[in-house]
Amino acid sequence: MLVISLSGIAVAYASAFATSGIPGWAPWLLAVGIPFAIGAIMILGATRGRQGIGPLKVPFAFVVVTLALGFCAALILPAAESANSTLWLGLPVRAAIVIYGIGLFPTIVLPIAYALTFESQTLTAEDVERVRSLARGIEQSESEGIVDQPGPTS
């Protein structure tokens, strides 16, 4: 998903160099490609062995959809801002979608999802101890000259 979304973003940028000007579909590729690239890299980081991403699929899907819908809504809704525009929490509709939808919703959802799933998806005291234990074992082996020294080789 990361490679595909980044390829879409690359095509959008490449199209901007066309002599006939930026094609109309280029912003759409970014509007969809960016949320998927962000979602993909978060999935890559949050995947825990065979356990996958578990319950995190819900907040991840929410954020990808929110960002994509927000960008696409900003592209597709008519530019009708005027002194008589309806305001949502003090901003015209398209601006409110950008500021509150893209800027605030993920701010609330993602950090809370991270904290609530921290022990099951991210890190436990046992994980930390496993790493420390392996490091101690390697250090001991090195000092006794039992195994090849791990670390950079070339």
Place this chain on the structure above:
Amino acid sequence: MTGSLGLSALIQASLPSAAQPAVIAVGAVYFAVVIGISVWAARKTRTAADFFVAGKGIGLIALTVASVSVSVSGFAFIGGPGLMYAVGLGAMFIVLPASVTNVMGAWVLAKRLRLLGEARGLITIPDAIGARYRSPAAQGIAGVAMLFGIVGYMATNALAMGVVINSIFDVGLGWGIWIGMGITLAYSASGGILAGIYNDVFQGTLMAVASVLVFFFVLDFGGGLGEISRTILAADPAFLGPWGKLTPLAALSFFFVFSMGSLGQPQAVHKYYMLRDPLQLKWYPLLKTLGLVLVLLLYFGVGVGVKAFVEAGRMAPLASPDQATPSLLLNVTPIVLAALVFSGVAAATMSAANSFINIGAAIVMHDLPVAFGRRLKNELAWGRGVTVLIAAAAAITAQQSGSMVAFLGIFGWGLFASTLVPTLAVGLNWQGATRAGAIASITTGLVVTLALEVAAYRKTFTFPAGVTASAVALVLSFLVFFSVSWVTRRTAASSIDPDVRLVMEM
């Protein structure tokens, strides 16, 4: 999150003189606190690990506030609101990624870097690249690429400090640069990252307080956000369109570079090594996101507020967009609030400079010797010596022409992004990544960023509207990383040590 772009704007803003008794008094108190913290930290710094990663002994709150402090730079206070005044809501696409970047960084990098630090005693970002790919070459190339970015960042920070200190104390730009760098150098060389962290805590708190106070002042003065919007919509409706006066491609491009690129900013990701207890990462993204939202309130508030006040005739038209914040502070807000914000801007530039001095010194005295198969004997003494050299070089470079220094700063963010994000952020999470892929990606990021930025600076090449060198270099670096790793995939498994593999599988 917006370092080089904003510093360039700050440099070119040439702030008006704010040298009034209240501003000077608050500025003097600010510098006295910075010096006090530095003296305390110097007494606690005894080893290279203390100097470069604070001995992995920083608590959650301190680390969070410090991370917020180094993430924003003076841009959040001067350049950003000015850009917003000029192009409208499109400027928000530089800071909107903050809604996802902190959690993205936590999932992608925080745990793995912190655990690698635990297993290997790592102290730098190139260290992690060297460990991941079992490659001193990758570590050295990453270090060299980072040094290019640091030179630019340091020079722009030094000049930005000079601009702000001159504005507060009216001492002249040249003296402002030397005073700012002198104080930053004093605490960097004596107390290392420990002094930096606790000064960042003080500076970040100051920035958040100043930002929140200015935001609510603007809302109150303007009669609420709805009234401010109505005033703008009557005069200039395009300003409050979703892209402002930018093209959709340009605004979305900002979002891409400043979201993905955040994973390669060493001043922020380096902090993951320092957390005392890895389990405290649980609350780190939430606290950092909240902190960033508070610090960035001024960016939005001043941007829309000044636009409305000028349109309504309550403020005189600005001589240039970058005067948005200074004009508001010096003509509309109470002077104590102005004093707080000016000190906050000084704080932002100093915290960023300190962080880069420390990171640059670690590369010179640690990563580059490792790349050549050597180790320095007294890393702490070397660290302090190199710190002095980097700061002096930055201050001297900052005395050059403003446009040259601004250019040096512009590619900093993009260079870190294109050289580090694929290799570090993807590489630490994907066992299919190879040493050859990493080296090819870092080299691509470095060469493409430098070539395109230099071509753009010399006006031998013009990008289409909405496309930036940073974005092109980042995408190319990603694609080269995946392509070369795929071609050399047979070597992938053999390039991961058991402890690194364990960390990657967790």
